[in-house]
């Protein structure tokens with residue numbers, strides 16, 4: 001049996017290789033349209049690219065509340081034919097993606113426009129990849145498994161959280177194996193995107209809060225990652241500053257366009273940061289809470305984030321202190337230790353303000369060993385976390401979130 005301390009050396013070496021490969025790949029970002037009304041500009045851009053037949057991938061709720069109508073009207077005016085696939089649900093499954101793919105083929109679409117939260121954008125990314133690749137979705141799981149360039153994909157996020165419009169990732173649920181896995185490939189980055197805060201004014205406070213905490217988690221996990229770079233640091237710090245300044249307003253006053261637009265920008269920036277620097281234990285565990293208990297992604301992250309920061313603090317105190325500074329928490333001559341504590345306390349205070357619980361209601365003790373296994377195998381190979389935990393530590397960490405542990 002290899003001691004954990006030796007395994008850690010392997011993980012570190014693998015992540016060192018990852019860091020250099022991401023430097024060499026130099027991920028592209030989508031052609032970006034930003035500001036209230038920019039989703040219509042993106043429609044004009046799509047028409048100007050000569051797209052004749054578009055598959056719109058979205059969820060039924062957004063169709064119901066009429067969010068797509070202005071974009072559909074503009075596409076019609078511009079002579080772009082489209083069909084709408086609205087079968088995506090939160091935490092999209094392989095089956096939902098295959099159904100969308102079947103519609104794309106039946107209708108002969110040549111490009112895809114995702115309109116929605118991370119679930120719709122991720123589903124659209126995988127439909128785009130499947131449209132040009134013969135292999136099954138499960139065989140795309142992991143790093144760089146998409147062989148051929150996907151179908152052209154455009155994205156309009158309607159939540160400010162996942163940053164999926166700029167990331168290399170798509171997260172897919174496989175209910176048959178209780179697994180939620182990530183497909184990570186630079187080919188998945190959409191070629192165009194619009195950050196249109198006006199589409200987010202109807203997002204209910206609880207979803208605004210949870211998705212905003214997802215964006216904060218991306219920024220923080222990227223900033224404390226050992227695979228950070230000067231560029232990811234800039235984006236992560238700016239995202240953190242924007243979130244701290246705008247998320248409470250966006251939750252309280254959903255109609256505040258300025259707060260919505262700033263949150264859309266923050267989510268994008270956090271996406272830019274983590275697509276290169278990676279995330280960490282918060283995401284590795286949250287993916288399993290999503291797969292086992294359908295806990296919304298942002299909510300799971302929000303619950304786990306302060307706990308992971310407590311655990312990681314001994315190995316990233318100066319970085320947490322810098323996050324505190326950009327969050328406006330530095331008042332005088334506090335030590336780095338004090339600032340790091342203030343940042344973690346601020347995350348807890350935001351959760352409390354948003355009514356986010358500290359435990360996971362549906363978590364069952366008997367699932368914990370399996371969840372810990374899955375979370376560690378995701379985190380240890382893919383994420384350059386500042387401080388490692390072994391299996392017993394991880395199990396005890398997760399046990400702290402059992403409802404009766406409150």
Ligand SMILES: NC(=O)c1ccc[n+]([C@@H]2O[C@H](COP(=O)([O-])OP(=O)(O)OC[C@H]3O[C@@H](n4cnc5c(N)ncnc54)[C@H](O)[C@@H]3O)[C@@H](O)[C@H]2O)c1
Pocket residue numbers: 059061062067089090091092116117118119120122158159161162163164167168169170171199200201202203204207211214290297298
């Ligand atoms: N690809 C990535 O890089 C990445 C990163 C983080 C998370 N994810 C994945 O993204 C998914 C979560 O996405 P999400 O948090 O954006 O939520 P979501 O897409 O699942 O949407 C959540 C709910 O919000 C509703 N909604 C969305 N926009 C709305 C609006 N403007 N007005 C009213 N209601 C609206 C939806 O109908 C849905 O019911 C998860 O599967 C997660 O694993 C992906």
Ligand SMILES: [Fe+2]
Pocket residue numbers: 162214217218283297301
């Ligand atoms: Fe996330």
